[in-house]
Amino acid sequence: MSGFGAPLPSFAELAPGIRRLVAPNPSMMTGPGTNTYLFGSDAVAVLDPGPVIHSHLQAIEAAAAGNIRWVLVTHTHRDHSPAAAVLAKRVGAELLGRPAPEGGHQDMTFAPDRILEDGDCLNVDGIDIEAIRTPGHASNHVCYRHAEQDWIFTGDHVIDGSTVVINPPDGNMKDYLESLEKLKRRYPVALAPGHGDLINDPQRLVDWIIAHRLERETKVLLALRANPRLTSMELVPHVYADVDKKLYGWAERSLLAHLIKLQADGLALVTNDCWVAVE
Numbered sequence: 001m002s003g004f005g006a007p008l009p010s011f012a013e014l015a016p017g018i019r020r021l022v023a024p025n026p027s028m029m030t031g032p033g034t035n036t037y038l039f040g041s042d043a044v045a046v047l048d049p050g051p052v053i054h055s056h057l058q059a060i061e062a063a064a065a066g067n068i069r070w071v072l073v074t075h076t077h078r079d080h081s082p083a084a085a086v087l088a089k090r091v092g093a094e095l096l097g098r099p100a101p102e103g104g105h106q107d108m109t110f111a112p113d114r115i116l117e118d119g120d121c122l123n124v125d126g127i128d129i130e131a132i133r134t135p136g137h138a139s140n141h142v143c144y145r146h147a148e149q150d151w152i153f154t155g156d157h158v159i160d161g162s163t164v165v166i167n168p169p170d171g172n173m174k175d176y177l178e179s180l181e182k183l184k185r186r187y188p189v190a191l192a193p194g195h196g197d198l199i200n201d202p203q204r205l206v207d208w209i210i211a212h213r214l215e216r217e218t219k220v221l222l223a224l225r226a227n228p229r230l231t232s233m234e235l236v237p238h239v240y241a242d243v244d245k246k247l248y249g250w251a252e253r254s255l256l257a258h259l260i261k262l263q264a265d266g267l268a269l270v271t272n273d274c275w276v277a278v279e
């Protein structure tokens with residue numbers, strides 16, 4: 001939610017055939033802005049074109065030099081996908097990803113021509129881009145692996161310099177932790193996140209995120225035992241004493257995500273929005 005590193009250059013060639021453009025939408029939630037990646041050169045796939053910002057769309061099209069064949073998205077939150085339909089229509093590209101689920105905070109304009117399943121591959125300029133299903137931050141989240149570099153493009157599953165919000169009901173902490181384990185099992189060389197810079201020590205960072213979430217889960221369980229029959233909002237100060245009061249709204253969403261996981265694990269119960277630990 002906070003603590004992002006330095007601003008990024010608006011354009012960077014990260015490796016042969018992998019370019020990154022940063023959308024001009026910096027904020028507390030998006031860090032330096034949303035990263036848009038371009039794969040290939042003779043035939044180009046664009047990943048996460050971001051919100052509809054005219055100058056950013058122009059920059060993507062200029063970098064791709066008329067060769068955009070596919071537009072991919074990691075998920076349908078509004079900082080990642082709204083420009084996808086616009087761009088695909090403008091250049092006649094195929095739209096790939098997973099449809100937006102019903103409910104708030106989703107870009108309902110995103111309707112993929114091809115729905116990607118786990119392990120589906122797209123061959124871009126001779127290199128496989130593999131879809132890896134990673135629900136958690138969003139139920140329709142997909143990461144992409146660039147086979148030649150062995151990099152994984154992580155959208156909001158893992159970002160640089162911050163923890164992502166797990167906002168129920170579409171966000172799911174149990175799925176999120178399982179998707180982190182899944183990412184680890186692929187032993188990527190680097191992670192290319194949806195916000196912030198390239199991550200060159202994936203195992204260490206993912207281990208830290210898992211440990212940090214489980215530590216928070218333990219705090220939630222202890223707070224629940226000490227303070228039974230509170231709502232998720234009433235529990236926030238007992239769990240997030242280290243968090244600025246201005247962020248309690250977001251903290252409540254993460255806390256609720258932990259409570260729902262504890263419930264799924266048989267460790268907590270809820271009645272009329274009031275939570276108790278299972279003894």
Ligand SMILES: [Zn+2]
Nearest residue numbers: 079080156194
């Ligand atoms: Zn995002």
